[in-house]
Amino acid sequence: MSQPMGYSTTLNHTHDPAATSWVASAQAPGADFPIQNLPWGVFRPTGSDEAFRGGVAIGDQVLDLSALARSGLLSGLAQQSALAASEPTLNTFMGMGPAAWQALRHAVFDLLVSTASSAVQQQVQPCLQAQGAVTLGLPARIGDYTDFYTSIYHATNIGKLFRPDNPLLPNYTWVPIGYHGRASSVQVSGHGFKRPSGQVMPPGATEPVFSACKRLDWELELGVFVGTGNALGDPIALGNAEDHVFGLCLLNDWSARDIQGWEYQPLGPFLSKNFATTVSPWVVSLEALAPYRTAMQRPDGKTNDLAYLHSEHNAQQGALDVQLTMGLTSAAMRAAGTAVHNVCQTSYRHAYWTLAQMVAHHTVNGCNLQPGDLLGTGTLSGPTLDQAGALIELTEGGKVPLTLPGGEQRTFLQDGDEVTMRGWCEKPGAARIGFGECKALVLPAT
Amino acid sequence: MSQPMGYSTTLNHTHDPAATSWVASAQAPGADFPIQNLPWGVFRPTGSDEAFRGGVAIGDQVLDLSALARSGLLSGLAQQSALAASEPTLNTFMGMGPAAWQALRHAVFDLLVSTASSAVQQQVQPCLQAQGAVTLGLPARIGDYTDFYTSIYHATNIGKLFRPDNPLLPNYTWVPIGYHGRASSVQVSGHGFKRPSGQVMPPGATEPVFSACKRLDWELELGVFVGTGNALGDPIALGNAEDHVFGLCLLNDWSARDIQGWEYQPLGPFLSKNFATTVSPWVVSLEALAPYRTAMQRPDGKTNDLAYLHSEHNAQQGALDVQLTMGLTSAAMRAAGTAVHNVCQTSYRHAYWTLAQMVAHHTVNGCNLQPGDLLGTGTLSGPTLDQAGALIELTEGGKVPLTLPGGEQRTFLQDGDEVTMRGWCEKPGAARIGFGECKALVLPAT
Numbered sequence: 088m089s090q091p092m093g094y095s096t097t098l099n100h101t102h103d104p105a106a107t108s109w110v111a112s113a114q115a116p117g118a119d120f121p122i123q124n125l126p127w128g129v130f131r132p133t134g135s136d137e138a139f140r141g142g143v144a145i146g147d148q149v150l151d152l153s154a155l156a157r158s159g160l161l162s163g164l165a166q167q168s169a170l171a172a173s174e175p176t177l178n179t180f181m182g183m184g185p186a187a188w189q190a191l192r193h194a195v196f197d198l199l200v201s202t203a204s205s206a207v208q209q210q211v212q213p214c215l216q217a218q219g220a221v222t223l224g225l226p227a228r229i230g231d232y233t234d235f236y237t238s239i240y241h242a243t244n245i246g247k248l249f250r251p252d253n254p255l256l257p258n259y260t261w262v263p264i265g266y267h268g269r270a271s272s273v274q275v276s277g278h279g280f281k282r283p284s285g286q287v288m289p290p291g292a293t294e295p296v297f298s299a300c301k302r303l304d305w306e307l308e309l310g311v312f313v314g315t316g317n318a319l320g321d322p323i324a325l326g327n328a329e330d331h332v333f334g335l336c337l338l339n340d341w342s343a344r345d346i347q348g349w350e351y352q353p354l355g356p357f358l359s360k361n362f363a364t365t366v367s368p369w370v371v372s373l374e375a376l377a378p379y380r381t382a383m384q385r386p387d388g389k390t391n392d393l394a395y396l397h398s399e400h401n402a403q404q405g406a407l408d409v410q411l412t413m414g415l416t417s418a419a420m421r422a423a424g425t426a427v428h429n430v431c432q433t434s435y436r437h438a439y440w441t442l443a444q445m446v447a448h449h450t451v452n453g454c455n456l457q458p459g460d461l462l463g464t465g466t467l468s469g470p471t472l473d474q475a476g477a478l479i480e481l482t483e484g485g486k487v488p489l490t491l492p493g494g495e496q497r498t499f500l501q502d503g504d505e506v507t508m509r510g511w512c513e514k515p516g517a518a519r520i521g522f523g524e525c526k527a528l529v530l531p532a533t
Numbered sequence: 534m535s536q537p538m539g540y541s542t543t544l545n546h547t548h549d550p551a552a553t554s555w556v557a558s559a560q561a562p563g564a565d566f567p568i569q570n571l572p573w574g575v576f577r578p579t580g581s582d583e584a585f586r587g588g589v590a591i592g593d594q595v596l597d598l599s600a601l602a603r604s605g606l607l608s609g610l611a612q613q614s615a616l617a618a619s620e621p622t623l624n625t626f627m628g629m630g631p632a633a634w635q636a637l638r639h640a641v642f643d644l645l646v647s648t649a650s651s652a653v654q655q656q657v658q659p660c661l662q663a664q665g666a667v668t669l670g671l672p673a674r675i676g677d678y679t680d681f682y683t684s685i686y687h688a689t690n691i692g693k694l695f696r697p698d699n700p701l702l703p704n705y706t707w708v709p710i711g712y713h714g715r716a717s718s719v720q721v722s723g724h725g726f727k728r729p730s731g732q733v734m735p736p737g738a739t740e741p742v743f744s745a746c747k748r749l750d751w752e753l754e755l756g757v758f759v760g761t762g763n764a765l766g767d768p769i770a771l772g773n774a775e776d777h778v779f780g781l782c783l784l785n786d787w788s789a790r791d792i793q794g795w796e797y798q799p800l801g802p803f804l805s806k807n808f809a810t811t812v813s814p815w816v817v818s819l820e821a822l823a824p825y826r827t828a829m830q831r832p833d834g835k836t837n838d839l840a841y842l843h844s845e846h847n848a849q850q851g852a853l854d855v856q857l858t859m860g861l862t863s864a865a866m867r868a869a870g871t872a873v874h875n876v877c878q879t880s881y882r883h884a885y886w887t888l889a890q891m892v893a894h895h896t897v898n899g900c901n902l903q904p905g906d907l908l909g910t911g912t913l914s915g916p917t918l919d920q921a922g923a924l925i926e927l928t929e930g931g932k933v934p935l936t937l938p939g940g941e942q943r944t945f946l947q948d949g950d951e952v953t954m955r956g957w958c959e960k961p962g963a964a965r966i967g968f969g970e971c972k973a974l975v976l977p978a979t
Contacts, residue, residue, distance in 0.1 A: 230676075231717050236800060249799070256798050261741050262732055266800040267713035267807065271677050271901050272765055281766040283898035286708055286839060295707050297839050319718055319809070320727040320979065346898070352702050353695070354682060354712040355801025358898040361713065363765070393732060393743050452729035452792070452804040453979070455717050533766065533899070 094185045095329045095373035096404055101125075101193060102378055104518045107201045109208050110215070112146030119511060119521020120144040122199055125192050126369035126522075127177060127334060130221040139224045141172030141180065143195050144369050144523070147218050150195060154214040160207070165194035176228045177370075181314045181333045182458035188314065188333065188372060223277075223368035226336070227312055227459030229270040232364070233449060234308075234340060234463035236264040237440040239386065241468035244480040249348065260389055263396070263440040263448040265462075268340075269361035273461065279528035280341065280363035282502060287345040295349060299532035302344035302485060303500040306466040307413045307476030307508055309435055310338035310366050311442060313460040320453040325398050328446035329373055331456065335409070337367035337508045337525035338463050344479050344499070366461070367508075367525035373442075378517035380404040381436050386470065395451050396444050405441035409522070410434050411467060411510045413476065417495050418503035425492050427507045430481060433469035502531045540631045541775045541819035542850055547571075547639060548824055550964045553647045555654050556661070558592030565957060565967020566590040568645055571638050572815035572968075573623060573780060576667040585670040587618030587626065589641050590815050590969070593664050596641060600660040606653070611640035622674045623816075627760045627779045628904035634760065634779065635820060669723075669814035672782070673758055673905030675716040678810070679895060680754075680786060680909035682710040683886040685832065687914035690926040695794065706835055709842070709886040709894040711908075714786075715807035719907065725974035726787065726809035728948060733791040741795060745978035748790035748931060749946040752912040753859045753922030753954055755881055756784035756812050757888060759906040766899040771844050774892035775819055777902065781855070783813035783954045783971035784909050790925055790945070812907070813954075813971035819888075824963035826850040827882050832916065841897050842890050851887035855968070856880050857913060857956045859922065863941050864949035871938050873953045876927060879915035948977045 108122040129139040141152040153173035168191035171180040198211050246254030286295045314333035347359030414429035466476040475481045488496040510522035554568040575585040587598040599619035614637035617626040644657050692700030732741045760779035793805030860875035912922040921927045934942040956968035
């Protein structure tokens with residue numbers, strides 16, 4: 088496979104902050120999808136029974152990759168990639184590798200940039216559809232979903248609640264802790280889910296009871312879609328790990344804390360997590376994120392990771408400064424027209440373990456990743472309490488309620504709450520790269 | 534969906550122990566695949582690049598369901614089922630439900646039974662292929678794989694080693710503990726796997742080291758293939774749970790104990806398990822197992838399960854007396870022509886939680902199962918040490934080695950060891966129902 092080494096960290100003309108698109112909405116202030124972004128997704132016209140197919144977000148439009156593949160505007164690897172991305176999920180395209188992803192992204196850039204000829208613009212125009220008129224789907228058929236635990240702040244905050252005597256376990260600073268989650272219940276933004284029921288052990292009780300969850304929580308994470316996989320038995324080295332990453336999305340790992348507390352020993356979370364996971368529909372490429380690379384920022388300054396997890400490149404450029412917020416509206420707030428109330432803001436740069444370390448660790452034993460597999464970063468809490476990525480942290484275990492605009496209080500989620508996560512990168516001298524939103528409504532228990 | 538309620542427990546003419554097949558090998562003494570069994574699998578001629586398709590084992594032959602579907606011998610639901618089972622995996626057929634599974638199984642019985650007309654026998658004969666001339670595949674595209682922990686003997690034995698002060702956690706007798714495993718690394722019997730490497734914490738050390746696994750173990754389990762699934766948010770009630778079970782296979786959940794000991798807290802096993810799982814190729818239907826139903830046999834006599842996990846029917850008939858052995862040959866033993874040395878024999882009847890309880894618990898929070906999903910029972914250790922389903926139990930944590938024929942000793946597995954699991958049901962007045970074998974070779978680490 089001819090992979091452009093370092094494609095995810097090298098700046099090129101697609102990163103030029105001065106570049107603009109002839110799709111005017113791409114230049115709107117605060118737009119998530121300028122021409123420097125070009126995230127991947129799948130869509131179909133709302134209300135139609137057409138097949139889902141790949142698309143690229145530009146401003147408030149979607150570029151239909153199946154229409155583009157039929158247009159005659161592409162050739163070579165870009166055309167092959169657009170054909171693969173015309174399928175109902177992006178798995179085939181994901182499996183083609185970074186050279187293919189880059190070829191199509193650059194070709195799309197050249198077609199959408201302001202300097203494209205008017206003849207080209209006229210040919211591309213029919214391939215655009217308004218985002219408001221399409222339904223976005225799950226970008227991949229997810230084979231396996233793995234959730235990591237890469238924020239030392241989250242691990243410490245939640246460890247204090249579950250194990251006051253032993254908040255951060257001795258393996259944390261050596262092992263990028265992860266566990267397998269449920270692929271079947273991953274849904275794309277916009278789908279609600281029923282509050283789960285299950286066994287809980289009430290405080291002071293000697294026997295568990297069956298109950299609707301009373302401590303329903305969110306977890307603010309990033310999702311990582313695997314591109315090319317590896318054969319069973321063949322680990323992916325740290326230095327090649329990012330070449331296997333197709334891109335990132337927002338991820339909300341819904342959690343039933345009361346069910347979790349009773350079930351999680353000794354084999355980890357199960358029913359407390361597998362009732363629903365919500366991801367955003369747009370997958371942002373590592374190439375688009377290249378301007379936002381930064382050094383790892385471990386609070387303990389640890390540098391002696393085991394060799395398979397260590398490289399100077401990873402230490403200096405392995406982290407990504409993706410800013411993240413989580414907020415909600417209650418039913419009453421929506422009725423009153425009140426905007427989403429953000430209750431935390433943090434950044435992925437605080438993660439203890441990087442993207443590349445997650446991939447290298449996951450495969451070091453020979454475990455095989457496949458195109459379309461999903462990795463979660465784990466809850467991305469930052470150093471201070473207002474950067475905490477879960478209600479259980481923000482409310483100190485449900486003891487200190489949050490007050491919403493209008494006066495309602497929340498420790499955990501109530502039926503009718505709609506939770507909205509957003510993510511973006513922004514800094515002087517680089518274009519803003521947005522992730523869009525990841526939203527879901529809490530429905531009553533069965 | 535028209536489901537034959539109780540199809541999995543009601544005896545009918547396919548259970549008649551006196552029935553024989555015109556395929557003579559089905560009546561060989563100790564044969565795993567008499568006409569009362571008729572397990573499902575997928576196969577193709579060895580060395581060919583033909584597509585895998587569904588088959589039924591009869592004696593030493595495979596009945597090709599795609600050939601049967603073309604033969605004109607079937608009609609109605611049986612014909613629709615055979616067409617679905619002609620695909621490269623059985624997922625579509627699995628999703629059709631118990632009426633379809635039963636229709637095809639009964640039709641196949643009627644075609645293979647000795648009393649079938651010679652005209653029928655002549656038409657069926659070309660649909661048979663010798664098992665020795667075919668390659669068996671993974672029966673399903675596995676969406677999600679969940680491993681349970683249903684043996685209280687195993688939970689206690691292993692709990693003593695990992696947590697001497699607290700072997701059986703308080704939730705064990707209330708919660709059918711389970712966790713998500715890795716679907717991508719499930720392989721069918723006959724495929725070897727490389728010894729995994731990873732982080733381990735040597736005894737007395739203060740920092741972990743990277744090493745090839747030194748404590749490689751097996752776990753003797755049954756696998757459960759899900760048939761019809763459930764929609765997200767809609768639990769499967771205990772009374773309907775078995776209608777969602779397509780059938781059972783043998784399952785070996787390979788485990789790297791040294792990696793497990795260091796990584797498993799707080800989120801459960803990950804790299805210590807996800808490098809390989811081996812399943813047998815033949816899936817035995819619940820209908821075939823109906824004569825081997827028995828009452829639950831809990832050592833503590835507990836009867837007050839929470840309502841969603843309790844029914845008198847389940848208590849009286851929810852367990853299955855499937856006998857299981859695990860054994861091995863070393864490279865030296867195979868060179869000397871020594872047979873498989875069995876080191877444990879147990880039965881699934883000792884499980885604390887039944888099949889139906891696993892399904893009801895898994896979905897009680899609304900988690901959705903899909904056709905082809907795989908559930909593992911967890912290691913099926915019985916009440917005594919020689920019934921223990923893992924080496925870590927049999928060798929008391931690696932302290933008491935086993936002696937193999939020829940004098941070699943084993944605490945954990947060595948490179949070149951080949952591990953063979955077998956399962957069968959047998960009792961007076963009923964036909965023997967075999968599972969075949971589940972076998973894999975340990976290859977050296979990379």
